[in-house]
Amino acid sequence: MSTALPNLKSLTSIALKEQIALWGVEGYRYDQLYQWIYQKDIEDFDQITNLSKDLKIKLKENFVLERWEPSQIQTSQDGTKKFLFKLNDQESVESVLIPNGPRQTLCISSQVGCAMACSFCLTGRLGLTRNLSHFEIVEQVMAVRRYVASEVRISNIVFMGMGEPMHNLKNVLEALRFLENERGLNFSKNKITVSTCGLVPQMLEFGKQSQVKLAISLTGTTDEQRNPLIPINRRYPLETLMEACRQYPLPGRGRITFEYTLLKDINDSLEDAARLKKLLYQIPAKVNLIPFNEYPGAIYQRTSEARMLAFQKYLLDRGLQTNIRHSRGLDILGACGQLKAAMEPKRTLK
Ligand code: SF4
Known part of the structure; x- marks a missing residue:
């Protein structure tokens, strides 16, 4: 499970919002991203269909999505x-x-x-x-x-x-x-x-x-x-x-x-x-x-x-x-x- 990039899901909801704001992305995109991660439970940022390519690249360059499997x-x-x-x-x-x-x-x-x-x-x-x-x-x-x-x-x-x-x-x-x-x-x-x-x-x-x-x-x-x-x-x-x-x-x-x-x-x-x-x-x-x-x-x-x-x-x-x-x-x-x-x-x- 360990990896060089941080896990996006480790961010608190406030930190996630701040991160999005820091990249200059519109606030409502936060809701969309949140939904993809927690409701749709994506494995990969590429599965997102309604966010810009640019934002997906930023996400991929800076974070991973950790997913557990029971041992x-x-x-x-x-x-x-x-x-x-x-x-x-x-x-x-x-x-x-x-x-x-x-x-x-x-x-x-x-x-x-x-x-x-x-x-x-x-x-x-x-x-x-x-x-x-x-x-x-x-x-x-x-x-x-x-x-x-x-x-x-x-x-x-x-x-x-x-x-x-x-x-x-x-x-x-x-x-x-x-x-x-x-x-x-x-x-x-x-x-x-x-x-x-x-x-x-x-x-x-x-x-x-x-x-x-x-x-x-x-x-x-x-x-x-x-x-x-x-x-x-x-x-x-x-x-x-x-x-x-x-x-x-x-x-x-x-x-x-x-x-x-x-x-x-x-x-x-x-x-x-x-x-x-x-x-x-x-x-x-x-x-x-x-x-x-x-x-x-x-x-x-x-x-x-x-x-x-x-x-x-x-x-x-x-x-x-x-x-x-x-x-x-x-x-x-x-x-x-x-x-x-x-x-x-x-x-x-x-
Ligand atoms: S019942 Fe067990 S798990 Fe719950 S508080 Fe007491 S020691 Fe902790």
Whole structure:
């Protein structure tokens, strides 16, 4: 993938506009070029039919268009597909395409590894290597779209793969501009969800700058319980996090999704369900219960189906929308909290 000329897709949308202006080209040409790159997904500048020869020469002399191909694809018995991408520095990331009826949800990564060290998550045990650039986030979507184009259309994007998106806020926000732009990948803001484990200041900043949906990985109902599960809770405890959720700007009738990974004998009692209901008081919320996905070396166990249903019933009976998110792609380690790409353990958050 490495080349002498820079990748045009590495430019931010503002930098691309400035580059076009620098060449003295009319502003509307920017929209046309943008559309060719992101919507029509050209391989080569010569494929452009409505820009001048002169501009195409300038583009060719100064830039290339980097396009990824997955270096490995695994398909689960349930149809879930896990894509491994090798990056230019030989690091790697994973994206997972999850079919669910007419819906095709692509789960993408925002970092190589993760610094948050959540103890129930395989990625969290590997530590953080680096942030992904906005290009590396967007290209996961473009590469998977290219690969599955003849069969299906990606309908939803979730930032729930490797990494904590709020820990790479600038690049995630820039990637969202490309994903949402109608001349770009054209995803509606209601079809994109960004998840956080509770980096409160960044989350509030995100709420000011983006209107896509927010999910919070909660997974604990007291600080004592949540601290070892999601260590960032020591810095931003539940009271702070819940207050931030109350302040969070939700467009229209939007709600925050609270992800709750059920861990046997840790956080799956009816007392937990009662505390969870109380915590979400006055927050427009829905709850996704996630059965824990075991992986080699995991220190937690999966909650029984009966306990999970009882937990759900408790919340439903009290008017809280609560779904059980049955795991997909378990046999290919493609389910929630199981992504690790080809990584070795690195640093963790202290
Ligand atoms: S659950 Fe998310 S935030 Fe926590 S370690 Fe895993 S990838 Fe990072």
